[in-house]
Amino acid sequence: MSLRYPALHASHSGIWIATDEGTRPIGRGEAIRIAADTPVIVLNAALVGQRLGYADLAGLDVLELFAFMCPARFMVPTPRGLARATGLETPARDEDVATFLRAAAQALLDLPKGEWPEKEGAWMSAQSLFRLRWPWAPVIGDHLVKPVEAERWLFSKLPEWSEGAPRPQPRTITLDGDETQARLAHLTGSAAEQRTGQRAFAQAAMDAFGPRMVRDSPNMVLAEAGTGIGKTLGYLAPASLWAEKAGGAVWVSTFTKALQRQLGQESARLFPDATVRKQKVVTRKGRENYLCLLNLEDALQGGFQNRAAVLAQLVARWAAYSADGDMVGGDLPGWLPTLFRRNGSTALTDRRGECVYAGCPHYRKCFIERAARASSEADIVIANHALVMVNAARGRELTTRPTRYVFDEGHHLFDAADSMFSTALTGQETIEIRRWILGPESGGRGRRRGLQARLSDVASYDEGGARAISEAVVAAQALAADGWLQRVGEGAPFGPIETLLAAVRGLTYARAEAAGDAGYALETELAEPDATLVEAAGPAAHALDALVRPLVTLGRRLEAVLAEAPDWMDGPARARVEGAIASIGWRAETVAAWVSLLARVGGPASPDFVDWLAVDRVEGREYDIGLHRHWLDPSKPFAETVLKPAHGALVTSATLRGGGADPNEGWAVAEARTGANHLLRGASRFEASSPFDYASQAEVLIVTDVKRGDMGALANAYARLGCASGGGMLGLFTAIRRLRGVHARIADRLARDGLPLYAQHVDPIDTGTLIDIFRDDASASLLGTDALRDGVDVPGESLRLVVMEGVPWPKPTVLHAARRLASGGSAYDDRIVRARLAQAFGRLIRRADDRGMFVLLSAAMPSRLLTAFPPGVRIERVTLDEAVLRASRLPSVTQVVQEVRLDA
Structure with a gap:
């Protein structure tokens, strides 16, 4: 069966339509008319629609078809990438692309005729998409055969993780230089060119894995290794050797997803066997990166509507074949969510901290929990700077905190710490906490529940905890609510927090807006505040203090329940309570930081912090208002939270000293921006110039x-x-x-x-x-x-x-x-x-x-x-x-x- 639909291709050089009669160039108006009247095959409907100036373009997007037929497979979303994925010849000219798209779509639809690894679950998913009126569903249905036996699909197909015994503390060992060089030679291969700089780098990196001699003073190495040195294998050699001999895990932290992917690929040199590699090397990201199975189930059962529901079905197809459930930088095509305007992909992750842990029916199959347990047993954990800091500051895995770190792309540590340890009392932040406590206030679909509903069974057991929840619910009413931005803009705020935000907005516009302002963000120092802001700060601080108190009390009551260990508290229930304690503690710390920030209004400034007021805008449209506080030197809390508890840390980058005019100044900059100057024991230094000419x-x-x-x-x-x-x-x-x-x-x-x-x-x-x-x-x-x-x-x-x-x-x-x-x-x-x-x-x-x-x-x-x-x-x-x-x-x-x- 061949496709009879026309195909449309639009680029900056022209527009073409391909039909059974052939391919011809057309104008923009005709293209829009055809696309509005007839289902057309396109490659990336959002991009084609933008180029046509027709935002409502819909049709048969080959990228969506690929996401269904080949879930969790990589493809560059261009004609060249599609040709490589389908085995067809790449179109030589723009005018050939429309014809090619018809052939490529047919090739994808013909996959069921041969060995199709992603066959399982396709029939059931196609039926669901047919009910959602997805344009490809009838076409796909004509190419699928209903399975004789019921298919295993997603929730029944995903494997369960298992709990293991706690990992013992790493043994105290000293690496041998000859062994380290031998490991490096093994990683690079016997036929590889011997690079002097790489060998010297590996030797210097060994210092980070030696025994710590002074408390709160890790063995820290600052290493600037120019591009081409081969620093990845240079530090993996001592890191893997230490992990093997000491029985501990080394966390390799990066800043970009590209380097995380590269590290995952390089790990194949360490462990060629894929099964062993999966156990020994784990990529770990923040919770908000992983698919939440409970949110997905809600979306599939009616929580999402229209195009968002189609996205949920395609994500479900992917989840059944995904290696780790990572939606951001993993094997979910990065282009898939962008095909869905106002997409709901973020609602499929745990961005709001509403996880119920062991209370979730999918807890034993949870991607997040699986990654956490895998990392506790791995030798090498590939993480990122933000996760390392979050894990150190408020992580739940206290017994498996790493003692050895490698910070690649170390020149980004200062900025990552600046973001992590900052405070923002804004409308958007307060409304998120309000929603976390109160749940949905205006009906609607979805599984979102407030704090009281999530902890109802625990609260029924503990009278003090139930009272704390009720007090928190009452106090949360003072936070900004839906529609706050419009009310503040109209001068009609409701409640103490919105009144505070209105005062912030007024003073910011009075001091920051200038003639010829481009319509972007405005900000001004939190200095010499006017009477309106000072008067608004008091009631706002009182309201926030009334919220933080029951949250702290609730956390303590839950800790008491854990200590008491009632009969109903089995392992899953304990894990759920522990998760609730961590989540409540995070919110309580946030609100307490807001109270501290408001104490600054009208009072003395702290030399450790920089405080300011801001109105965030995009092209003149306001989207947030609030007060901000950042550390003047964020490497200080980074050193206290991450470095001092560690035993060793290697910080490396090709531009670690990039800010210095001379070598000595450069090292001083590197030490200041990595937290090394806040340690009792100074960091050792290493430098290797790039071998490039x-x-x-x-x-x-x-x-x-x-x-x-x-x-x-x-x-x-x-x-x-x-x-x-x-x-x-x-x-x-x-x-x-x-x-x-x-x-x-x-x-x-x-x-x-x-x-x-x-x-x-x-x-x-x-x-x-x-x-x-x-x-x-x-x-x-x-x-x-x-x-x-x-x-x-x-x-x-x-x-x-x-x-x-x-x-x-x-x-x-x-x-x-x-x-x-x-x-x-x-x-x-x-x-x-x-x-x-x-x-x-x-x-x-x-x-x-x-x-x-x-x-x-x-x-x-x-x-x-x-x-x-x-x-x-x-x-x-x-x-x-x-x-x-x-x-x-x-x-x-x-x-x-x-x-x-x-x-x-």
Whole structure:
């Protein structure tokens, strides 16, 4: 049976429709008319709809079909990626794509004819999707045969985890240098080139795994290892050897999901056998990353409606075949949730802390609990900075806290700690706690329950606990409620918290708004508050204090129930109560921090903190209001919470000293930003330069004739450079508004040369998928902001040109101003800029055969900042014409088949 539906393809270079009669170009109006009247096959309906200017585009999206037919499989969501997944030939031209989509859809539908690993559960899922009127369901149904026997599906198919005996404390051992080098040689392979820097790095990393000699003073190693050293295997060698000999777990913490994936791949060198590797190496993330089976069940039983219900069914198909249930960076395609406008994917995870633990019927199959137990038995746990800090500050797994850490991408520790240990008393934060306590207040669907309902059986046993819950419910009525933002904006707040937020808004607008304001966030110091704010702070603090008291009492009552261990408290019940204690304690700490912040209003400032007021806006639309508190030096609580309880920590990065103008200053910066200067025993230092020959592999060009603030000139520069290089351009911006402006001006221009252009904050595609697309197509270019400056690993010709719109000066926020004042004034700014430039340049050369060019579009680039670039790299100030000429000489396969346009 062949598909009779037409296929539609839209790109920046044109629009085509393919039918049984052939393929032809069409105009935008005709395309919209056809799509509105007829089901059409498309690739990424959200993206095609955006390019047509028809947001309501719906149809037969091949990506949704792939998600159903091939759940938990990786695919780059482009014609090239789809061709690879279906075994078809990649369409050579844009005008061939529409015809290709029909063939690719047919190939996916034909999978049941052969060996189809994901057959189980497909029939039942297709029936559910048919009832939801999913466009593909009738088509799929014609290609499936109803199974003779009932299928095992999802909740019956998922394996159960089992409880094991507590892991003993690691033994005290000292690593042998020869053994460590032998382990490194085993990991790299006997035929691999022996790298002196890598061997020295592994030797230095051993210090982090030695016995601790002084309490609260871990063995800390700061190691800057240039790109190409091979630091991943360099630290896995001593880490794996220590885990094996000491019987403990090493937590390897990263900042980006890309490095987490890379570490998972590198672990195959440690444990080639997949079954052993699954036991020995575990990737661990925060609870909010994993699918919650109870939330999914609710969604499948009517909690989701319309398109969101279709998403839930496709997620259920994925969950049955997922390796770990990770919805963010795992084997769920990152592009899947973006296909569903106002998607409900976040509602399928435990973002609100409403988990009932052992009270959940799916507790024994829970992905989150399985990951937690697997990590307690693993040798290597691949985590991230945020999870490490959360786990240390308020984790439930007290008996399995790691004693050895490796912090890769260590230059991000300061920012991760800044986010973790901050306080925000905002409307959005208060309404979340209100919902957590009260549950749904206006009816509606869903399984959400308030605190009283979640703990009703426990409260019935303990009179004091039941009274505390009732008091918390009453006190929560004072928090911001649904519609608070509109009431505050209209000057009609309800309750003490909304009155406080209205006072914050008024003072922030009075002091922060300026002529020509762009409509983005406003903020002002919490200094010399007006009478309105001072008067509002008192009742708000009183209301919050009335809430924190019963929460603390409830936590204590639950602890008493645990200690008493009544007859009904079996293992699952105990786990549930322990989970409730942890969740209540987290909320109580949050509310107590709010009370402390309000005490600052009208009172003396603390030298340890920076406090300010803010109105958060996007393009003039307000979405949150509140008071904020950050540590002036967040590495201090990081050292207290994470480092001091540990026995050893290795902090490494290619740009660990990136902010220093000279080596000594660089090490001081590294120690200050990693918490090392808060330890009694100083950190040891190690440095290994990159083995790359930057002088011959790369050059830095500073373009001097692109006028600052001239959007047309900026767009022209990006267009000419991208066309000259034949794609392979990573364009970095410090402002989303300028990114969007440049993209709008150059996308069609690059498309005329057959060069695809993608952009963060423009294309309805998640960042991880954008990077996958960019990596997969050497002719593509990608525009983005900070996330791309730090989180892109694209070796080879797909990235051969990095273009920055200007010097990446820090945004002059209240927090930055306070840290700048405390840390050297303009020298502090310079350190930040050098670090950002070093990180951006680091995207360019990722392996020994890479070649590339770094272009900075700023005549005002100070010479003192050029030390950010590696020694030996050629740095020149040139005109745009000269930069374009040199970009045209970059090695590129695309230049063989296209004429480069060098003219403006």
